[in-house]
Amino acid sequence: MSPHEITAGCRSVTPLLARIGDKWTILIVMLLSAGPRRFNEIKRLVDGISQRMLTLTLRNLERDGLVTRTVFPTIPPRVDYALTPLGQSLRVPVMALGRWVTENRDTMERSRTAFDGREGA
Amino acid sequence: MSPHEITAGCRSVTPLLARIGDKWTILIVMLLSAGPRRFNEIKRLVDGISQRMLTLTLRNLERDGLVTRTVFPTIPPRVDYALTPLGQSLRVPVMALGRWVTENRDTMERSRTAFDGREGA
DNA sequence: CGGAATCCGCTTTGATACTG
């Protein structure tokens, strides 16, 4: 496989990485993996998220088919969000990445400290 | 495990995802997995990257201990970049994510088209 | 309750020019 073929193949992966690497997506996916939640329920549980970003993040997840949005036409309105099977399946590779992080976080942190020390001097 | 514990655990994963989800990191990691490369060699192979972003991306990778930078004090200067064992190990979970993308890209794309169709109407 | 609309600052990225 030529270098250009390698990089060409990765260009399809990066967009997803960028999507789930944004500030809130993973948090919400993992939270919903425990079961459906209402809008304000998520807002309370995900510390620090603004109403705007929660709306946008959920909308994108719905658009990608990772989350379903169910409206109950009651008063006051109620909207449930739940992971689709596709969303559930995404948890597998994401948690593999999570394991890599927990296993190598200290190594990376030491590397950073050493690097920054060399620079500061 | 409580919802807050779930989201708290994910907060350590998101920073890495954000790092490798940026525009160029994955491309460079995968390219270097085939062997060391010189600066301008990478620049040629990674289509569209600017000199500035290549410098910044490589510096961050070096800082995180994923890539080594070797300077040959010749004239003209020569600098080789290579993946560390840590960088090599990162390929495993990243490629798992890559497989998920290739397996589910079509499903996601259909979901997006359907979603956008509902909106436009 | 669950949003939508607006404004605004910060960060990321790119283009360009210069250097040892």
Add this chain to the structure above:
DNA sequence: CAGTATCAAAGCGGATTCCG
């Protein structure tokens, strides 16, 4: 060759206000 410096453009995220 392998960078650094500077500037401008774009995108992301936050705070606030309004609505059915």
